[in-house]
Amino acid sequence: MQTLSKWVFICMSLLWPTFSHAQRVVPAPALTAYQQECSVCHFAYPPGLLPAESWKSITDSLPKHFSTQVLLNSDTQSLIADWLQTNAVNPVWVGTQMPPDNRITRAEWWLGIHKVSKKLPAKVWKNLYVKSPSNCAACHRGAPSGEYNAKTVLIPS
Ligand code: HEC
Numbered sequence: 001m002q003t004l005s006k007w008v009f010i011c012m013s014l015l016w017p018t019f020s021h022a023q024r025v026v027p028a029p030a031l032t033a034y035q036q037e038c039s040v041c042h043f044a045y046p047p048g049l050l051p052a053e054s055w056k057s058i059t060d061s062l063p064k065h066f067s068t069q070v071l072l073n074s075d076t077q078s079l080i081a082d083w084l085q086t087n088a089v090n091p092v093w094v095g096t097q098m099p100p101d102n103r104i105t106r107a108e109w110w111l112g113i114h115k116v117s118k119k120l121p122a123k124v125w126k127n128l129y130v131k132s133p134s135n136c137a138a139c140h141r142g143a144p145s146g147e148y149n150a151k152t153v154l155i156p157s
């Protein structure tokens with residue numbers, strides 16, 4: 001019996017790293033207008049990745065949108081704006097602090113995870129497939145469904 005519990009203990013210790021690092025998940029609710037209008041140039045970011053105030057600032061600034069213009073008819077714009085307000089439910093690891101420039105990629109939590117390292121050398125960001133840090137799906141295949149996992153991340157080389 002003692003030998004058995006010893007083995008159980010050894011097996012659990014070996015398997016622990018597999019379970020201890022859960023992936024980070026953010027809900028990815030769908031709204032047809034959002035999928036249609038906001039995944040033309042990039043994938044549709046799950047609303048929980050930014051605080052509601054940042055989404056408000058983004059939708060209030062339209063048609064001006066970062067380096068480009070996004071022109072929506074006013075009904076669609078308010079539909080999307082209201083939906084983002086309701087669905088910007090932030091997981092603890094995202095928090096509710098507005099990042100500079102309303103960018104996920106400028107949030108402290110994001111910068112903390114994506115520091116230059118052996119796994120993430122600076123040249124990655126110049127890769128033609130990655131193009132921009134905002135292109136989460138280049139490395140995180142589960143990005144559109146809100147799944148981010150350090151273990152399964154694929155870095156284009
Ligand atoms: C005409 C193309 C286009 C459309 C349509 C578009 N975007 Fe963007 N979006 C951009 C560009 C360009 C950037 C800046 C990306 C970069 O710096 O690489 C951006 C960036 C963003 C970012 C910040 C990403 C980061 O860096 O953290 C958010 C959030 C965002 N868009 C939300 C939206 C929403 C919401 C809609 C729908 C209303 C939308 N986008 C529609 C072109 C577009």
Ligand code: HEC
Binds near residue numbers: 120
């Ligand atoms: C060039 C590739 C690349 C891009 C683009 C990228 N990431 Fe990552 N991401 C990584 C790597 C590598 C890790 C794992 C870091 C580590 O192991 O410390 C990671 C980890 C994460 C994690 C933590 C996952 C966990 O298991 O705890 C989250 C959340 C995340 N990224 C979100 C994003 C979001 C959101 C975007 C887009 C705005 C993005 N990432 C863009 C490479 C990328």
